[in-house]
Amino acid sequence: MSRNRPSRNLHSIFERSMREVRRSLFGWLFGIGGFSLIMLSIYPTIHGNAGFAQLLNAYPEALRKLFDVSNYTTGPGYLRTEVFSFMAPLLLAIFAILWGADLTAGEEERHTIDTLLAAPISRQRVVVEKWLALVLGIASLAVALEVLLGAVGPLFKLHVGWAPLSAAIIGSALFALAFGTLSMAIGAGTGSRGFARGVSAAIAVAMYLVSTLSQLVEWLKPWRWTSLWYHTLGIDPLRNGFEGGHLLVMVACVAILVVAAVVLFTRRDFSN
Amino acid sequence: MTTQISEVRKGEPVSSEPVIRLDHVTKHYRSGGGVTDISLSITKGEVFGFLGPNGAGKTTIIRLLLDLIRPNSGTIRLFGLDSRAESVAIRRRIGYIPGDLGLYERLTPREILSHFAYLRDKIPWSKVAPLIDELELEIDKPVRTLSKGNRQKVGLVAAFMGDPELLLLDEPTSGLDPLVQQQVHEQVRRAASEGRTVFLSSHILSEVGEMAERVGLIRAGRLVAVERVADLAQRSAHVVDITFSSPPDLNFLSSLQGLRSSSVVGNQLHAEVTGDLNPVIALIAGARITDLSIREPGLEEMFLTFYEQPHV
Numbered sequence: 001m002s003r004n005r006p007s008r009n010l011h012s013i014f015e016r017s018m019r020e021v022r023r024s025l026f027g028w029l030f031g032i033g034g035f036s037l038i039m040l041s042i043y044p045t046i047h048g049n050a051g052f053a054q055l056l057n058a059y060p061e062a063l064r065k066l067f068d069v070s071n072y073t074t075g076p077g078y079l080r081t082e083v084f085s086f087m088a089p090l091l092l093a094i095f096a097i098l099w100g101a102d103l104t105a106g107e108e109e110r111h112t113i114d115t116l117l118a119a120p121i122s123r124q125r126v127v128v129e130k131w132l133a134l135v136l137g138i139a140s141l142a143v144a145l146e147v148l149l150g151a152v153g154p155l156f157k158l159h160v161g162w163a164p165l166s167a168a169i170i171g172s173a174l175f176a177l178a179f180g181t182l183s184m185a186i187g188a189g190t191g192s193r194g195f196a197r198g199v200s201a202a203i204a205v206a207m208y209l210v211s212t213l214s215q216l217v218e219w220l221k222p223w224r225w226t227s228l229w230y231h232t233l234g235i236d237p238l239r240n241g242f243e244g245g246h247l248l249v250m251v252a253c254v255a256i257l258v259v260a261a262v263v264l265f266t267r268r269d270f271s272n
Numbered sequence: 273m274t275t276q277i278s279e280v281r282k283g284e285p286v287s288s289e290p291v292i293r294l295d296h297v298t299k300h301y302r303s304g305g306g307v308t309d310i311s312l313s314i315t316k317g318e319v320f321g322f323l324g325p326n327g328a329g330k331t332t333i334i335r336l337l338l339d340l341i342r343p344n345s346g347t348i349r350l351f352g353l354d355s356r357a358e359s360v361a362i363r364r365r366i367g368y369i370p371g372d373l374g375l376y377e378r379l380t381p382r383e384i385l386s387h388f389a390y391l392r393d394k395i396p397w398s399k400v401a402p403l404i405d406e407l408e409l410e411i412d413k414p415v416r417t418l419s420k421g422n423r424q425k426v427g428l429v430a431a432f433m434g435d436p437e438l439l440l441l442d443e444p445t446s447g448l449d450p451l452v453q454q455q456v457h458e459q460v461r462r463a464a465s466e467g468r469t470v471f472l473s474s475h476i477l478s479e480v481g482e483m484a485e486r487v488g489l490i491r492a493g494r495l496v497a498v499e500r501v502a503d504l505a506q507r508s509a510h511v512v513d514i515t516f517s518s519p520p521d522l523n524f525l526s527s528l529q530g531l532r533s534s535s536v537v538g539n540q541l542h543a544e545v546t547g548d549l550n551p552v553i554a555l556i557a558g559a560r561i562t563d564l565s566i567r568e569p570g571l572e573e574m575f576l577t578f579y580e581q582p583h584v
Contacts, residue, residue, distance in 0.1 A: 003404055006397040007383045011390035111374025118338050119391035120364035269341040
């Protein structure tokens, strides 16, 4: 290629962030796609299997609630248990937490932040462009999940309406986005990827437990509203579809976290 | 110490504001270190060298100028603008090479330079390509495969692209082979000849002496001296090394005027003498000597003579 031309598709911070995550994002797409296909390929043996239903009904109530096995042999029930009770939101959240910290603290740890912030751009813009890249990264994983489960699922006799499926996937993506943004914010405030990832992951797990255990433990029930898991997946989106109030809570939380990331990043001393 | 240069170059408009002005700037880190009560101004077109051992505070000052860190007290103005409130406008006019240059390892120099050209108000590639050619930089291999010298060239192109009015160069030649060092010097000289301002830090004294007109010496976070390189040379001592054929009689030294220091090891005399050298020549005229050297001191020795500090 001639020296007389700049790179065609790498200009803004958003574009550069996407370019840097490209290979890793393909890996995650592959992983989530593989996981979905395995789950789908198992479903035909479970679909309408009365024996399975009997077996599960014989489980103690606590286990049935904990692993969310009601209607396991139907499409939505199977997806709820195998995909959305834990794995899919977890995978999205891990991706978001890992990358979120890298977007802020990673740049600092690799000493690339100096030349970046010496350019005539505001720190707000740096954070917002990076956050938009995070949104696009999570969204592309969510779309892959939606296409596989919604469009490929019927080939494996798995039928679930687009609306409930979208509600569950958007719930998972919002959960991941909230923790990815938290990870970005902590990374922006501390400059440590490890710390940002550790704290974000610990809070995500704690919120998952609060929401899930509140079905079993009576005294936790009044507290489940503190859990972002409850507002996204605890409300059983595969059965109930979108719920405006909970969606609003999530949007507000993400907005607050974005503002926190901007404020923390803007106030930082980047002292090497 | 405040240093004001009121010299006005012919043909240039009188500018009331220096390019860089620090007033009683203090920045201390929680972990220790930093700079204390720094006052300094640098005029347009000047090449200012900032000298001091590692950890003395050179990098701290450059980072303060870029608003990467904020002072505890004092004010910093660049181009007459406030370093914090108007930082974006200031950075529009600055090219910067950090001391510890980090590059995006997965990207190629072409991608990195396209990125920075875009961020710096969309500098057209036609202003970037000549620098790439001049430095003979290979731009399509991933940065992680590049040598230290080639990585620094990426940093150089990024700093010099778009002809910024002020160049902040933090240890721009450290760890580079002499060829690349020469290229850095060449770029600095050209910037200076075009009337742009250069603020350069180094712990290598000869390098600063070669490029800078004025030098500031920083030690343990304090600016201990600011001198013109020319003044230093004029006022500094010559270094005289004489090897005698037998142990010398030291008595003659006491009558020597302008003697700053002397030491004798075996047959060898090492002395630093200011002013007229003729008395030295006269004194050794009768002695049998096997070797003689009289040389101009390096910048390091100049500073040592003036500030009589144990080490730089």
